Amino acid sequence: MRIRALTLDLDDTLWPVLPALERADRDLDAYLRQHYPNVARAWPIPAMRALRAEVAAERTDLAHDFTAQRHITMQRAFNACGIDEAPLETLWEVYFSARNSVELYPDSLPALQRLAGRWPVVSLTNGNADLDRIGIREHFAHHICARDTGIAKPDPRIFVAAAEHLGLRPEEILHVGDDPELDVVGARDAGLRTAWINRHGHPWPGLLGTAPDLDLRDMSALVDWLEAQG
Template sequence: MRIRAITLDLDDTLWPVLPALESADRELDAWLQANHPDVARAWPIPAMRELRAQVAAERLDLAHDFTTQRHLTMQRAFAACGIDEAPLEALWEVYFSARNRVELYPDALPSLERLAARLPLASLTNGNADLERIGLHGHFAARVCARDAGVAKPDPRIFHAAAERLGVAPDEILHVGDDPVMDVAGARDAGLHAAWINRTGEPWPAALGPAPELDLRDLGTLADWLDAQPAHGPSA
């Protein structure tokens, strides 16, 4: 393969996302207890999570938009307590700030620096991580998220949107991510090359077809692979 650009998944590729999401839930709950105790009592964390799952199930048209899903969840929680106008701006700032306090995998930052020195990078995510808040935006030539694209991985259109932003043909892009369906199968179906970041050494799911071109334990291994390719761009 010949690669002229890389697209990178974010959550669970550059950092583990669950700790950040759990922290965001706790901080939102603490804010509610301090500012709207009636809502906090009616909607403890497990109940709020169930409500969000209900919103997601009812609003399949918002499957690509986690932010609006959470806004609707907050509105419903407040409405159920007799409050028509939820303080969405304050609620979202509490949640979003905590959601973006992520702890990078140890290999993530040095690998990003190495990758960005070789090829243009674009972030490609279904989530709502904010690279500016996290402090990684300087490594990326482009950023594409499902909410802005109107579709989520594994839909080919979001991969093609990233290719357009990069100005590179899909078959000259390597997509890198942790999810076999969303990242690897999705990228391949869209005509991109795919690298699977497989930190736990899982076997490739045979139901998804051939194994990915690159099955890597971390981003450092990807950077090593890229460094071993010819200076004019990887080809094999």
């Protein structure tokens, strides 16, 4: 296969996302305890998470927009405490800043540096990671997120949007990501080539159909493979 560009998932492909999400919950809780103790008491972290899940289940029209889901969650938590207007901008800054304090896997940055210039890389995420805040924007030609396109992976249309932006045929693009369904199945259905970043060495879940074109342990293995293709 002749690969001319990459689309690249972010969360759990370049860094583990759970520690950042947990830190964001803790930071928000600490902020509430200091400035809005009533709200903090009414909505300890597990209750806030349950409320967020409730909002997500209710607002399926916002399935592509985690930011909007979280704003609604915060507003509801404050409303339930008799506060009409939640300080959403401040709350969001507290949350978002921790959410983007990610710790890259050790192979991620060297791999992005090795890719630089040789293969255009487009980030393709359902999440709300911010490349500028994380400090890796320079390694990407373009950023596509579900929030902006209104379409989330595994819907093939978000991959087609990336191909159109790159001006390439889908089969000239290798999509790289950790999630068998969101990344591999979604990209395959759109006609892209697929690289599964399988950091824990799991077997491919056969019920998802054909295995990915590449099953790789980490980002270094990806660049090794690309370089070997010449």
